[in-house]
Amino acid sequence: MARTAGSHSDITGPKVREAALKLFARGGFAAVSMRAIAAEVGVQAGALYNYTPDKQSLLFDLMKSHMTELLAAAVDNAGQSAGARLDAFVGFHISFHHARPDAVFIAYMELRNLTPENFARVEALRRQYEDGLESILRDGVAAGAFRVEDTKIATLAIIAMLTGVNTWFREGGRLSLEEVTAQYRGMVRRAVT
Amino acid sequence: MARTAGSHSDITGPKVREAALKLFARGGFAAVSMRAIAAEVGVQAGALYNYTPDKQSLLFDLMKSHMTELLAAAVDNAGQSAGARLDAFVGFHISFHHARPDAVFIAYMELRNLTPENFARVEALRRQYEDGLESILRDGVAAGAFRVEDTKIATLAIIAMLTGVNTWFREGGRLSLEEVTAQYRGMVRRAVT
DNA sequence: TATATATCTGAACGTGCGTTCAAAAAGTAA
DNA sequence: TTACTTTTTGAACGCACGTTCAGATATATA
Known part of the structure; x- marks a missing residue:
């Protein structure tokens, strides 16, 4: 039960953080869009909101x-x-x-x-x-x-x-x-x- | 002739730079809009383009x-x-x-x-x-x-x-x-x- | 296999962006 | 006062933003 059904949030979750880290450092928080982070992860923008309540x-x-x-x-x-x-x-x-x-x-x-x-x-x-x-x-x-x-x-x-x-x-x-x-x-x- | 007709660009020009300096420092370049700079100067956004070709x-x-x-x-x-x-x-x-x-x-x-x-x-x-x-x-x-x-x-x-x-x-x-x-x-x- | 849950898509929402430009206003020179 | 120049307005352009959500898809359990 260490892993719930249908989950690979333990893969995508860290990827979101890594992508955000890389892109924020490169372009600055305000200049990086959620869509850009999503593209770096290989996912649509909406999916990011499974991993963070918002960009902030x-x-x-x-x-x-x-x-x-x-x-x-x-x-x-x-x-x-x-x-x-x-x-x-x-x-x-x-x-x-x-x-x-x-x-x-x-x-x-x-x-x-x-x-x-x-x-x-x-x-x-x-x-x-x-x-x-x-x-x-x-x-x-x-x-x-x-x-x-x-x-x-x-x-x-x-x-x-x-x-x-x-x-x-x-x-x-x-x-x-x-x-x-x-x-x-x-x-x-x-x-x- | 040190001043051309109709000009008070020598007033607004410095104000634009001061406003941009203040707002960029406070909020960051990407997060500050031309409209915000214009508002700080007391002018409409379009007028800024008499003093700079673009935001960059x-x-x-x-x-x-x-x-x-x-x-x-x-x-x-x-x-x-x-x-x-x-x-x-x-x-x-x-x-x-x-x-x-x-x-x-x-x-x-x-x-x-x-x-x-x-x-x-x-x-x-x-x-x-x-x-x-x-x-x-x-x-x-x-x-x-x-x-x-x-x-x-x-x-x-x-x-x-x-x-x-x-x-x-x-x-x-x-x-x-x-x-x-x-x-x-x-x-x-x-x-x- | 069927069922349940977790995850993702894709479209849509209202909003604000940088920039352009014709027309209006303000100022100067004669 | 008239003629002319500079400066500003205000609306418009296409585009991208953060966020939401119903429905589709993938995975795990039984």
Whole structure:
């Protein structure tokens, strides 16, 4: 009974989300029609409404899933030194974001298309993620390992800097992602030391 | 004869650009209709076509103007020390961007709505701006004042970090823009030293 | 096999889009 | 005041939008 009669919603459902993710990232939420998403899935537009109540919710689901996965994947070992934790954060952030450019793009660009309520929910998740980095910085300051005037500002500065990698880094370019990550680790470490 | 007969296009023209700037920033290019822009100006939609050949060109003009103003305003005194030039760059970037949040927002968010040709033109201007910072970094490295592994990466990292201020800074908050700028100057300096 | 449920189609709904253009209005020059 | 130019209106164009839904189709259970 794990699967009800006549169902292949467990096939089409994910396809709808994948298609929406890809097309929203490429063209922007407002510029992508439900018909375009349906065509990408291989279905008529009406069928999409078996999987989302409306276009808005589709966007919100994508953003919420992205933030939830981000939070679930971000592990922080408070037992280690603040320096090691910061290095780990830099590596994690760059590689996690590099692996899902479409979701990252949408999460940053389509915030204004959320209802105020949904916007607040996504923002709360984002703040939670930022808090993870900030507590590393605070612990480092408390332990005398870091010198940071304002940990909140440093947090935002570091995250902006790291997320920026997604806008220009391309596989097969002059440097590998590992080399790029190493350089960012160096800059971040020095910035807070 | 500085003004041709019957003209008040020198009043309406700027109003069209201002309205488009405001509404594009608020709602996104695709979501803002020509009728909405016209309403903001106080005119019928058809009248807009005295001031732009089409909606696309309106967007491109806004972005090109923004980048042109940015380049014109960014002065770099090569006579000073690299450290002083870098400090000046940080202050300039933050204050210039703070003063025109709508234009900055559009310049970053609506790139994908440009035709390939117009995109290339805007990108060229952006690269020119980045080159300004990179030459400061290179000079600093050559003079032994900075230690940077890859000046291109450092350039992109610094710009991403500074531009990020626009996403969260609000007048009247915990810190003044001057205080924020001072902290960014510190982080940037340390990151490259 | 027959029955029941889940899924999808295809057409339709009202609405708003970017753009065009003839005619009207507003302004300037003589 | 008259002649002329610039600017704006207001209606119209064909098209695409998000969403709904009755009916058709596919799948699973018994």
